[in-house]
Amino acid sequence: MNKISCINVSKTFFIENNSIKVLDNINLSIQKGELVAISGQSGAGKSTLLHIMASLDSASSGKIIYDDNPIENNTNATLSNIRLNNFGFVYQFHYLLEDLTIFENCDLTFQILQSKDRAANHQSILAIFDELGISHLKDHYPFMLSGGERQRAAIARAVAHKPTFLLMDEPTGNLDNENAAIIQELTINLSKKLNMGIIVATHDLDYAKQLDDVYKIENTKLHRVDNE
16 A cells, blocks of 8 residues: 545534534545644544544545545455554554563564564564664563653554554653654654654644644644645
8 A cells, every 4th residue: 555545535423413523525645655744623533534544434425545446445354454454553542451561562463464474573573672762671561661661662563564654643642742752753763764654643733843744624624734
């Protein structure tokens, strides 16, 4: 996969007898290797758009196209396989499994992918740990790490299998300024090294301005922001 396209994507939630439109006719195309920020107030629909782009949620109308392949042309099993191989996810909370070391957390991704070359898998994990500066923590459990270290481990888990796109939802939201800056620099450097696209939902305009393009969701609409 080299491109994700949103074509006239809208999303409406129905709660009891009320309908709430959060996205209205969103058009967006992101290429492999691009770094894109999606900003907006809390509740604006940033996370919803990320989930729809990764086929974790469905649009009420419009199309999501991977390269030239509309996702509705695929079975659920095929979509799951596309998602596993092409996307990595990082959230505000790390969601690491507490009873596994951070190395085992990352290795679990390869087990889910049913990748049988364990030596290559482990080499990939260790290389990412080295890039993120957490090689010395590989045998530590999540509870033994600081907040910044846990988020680095979560990033390692997301990118160890070298996905095409890394989707991040407020990845620095729980971090202090120093650790937030470290995470921002590391993810940008990883994107360039792996030729990996980044799509990040963030309130942090300083982070957003470091990326190639910045978009904002406001009143259900998406518009491009001057990134200078």
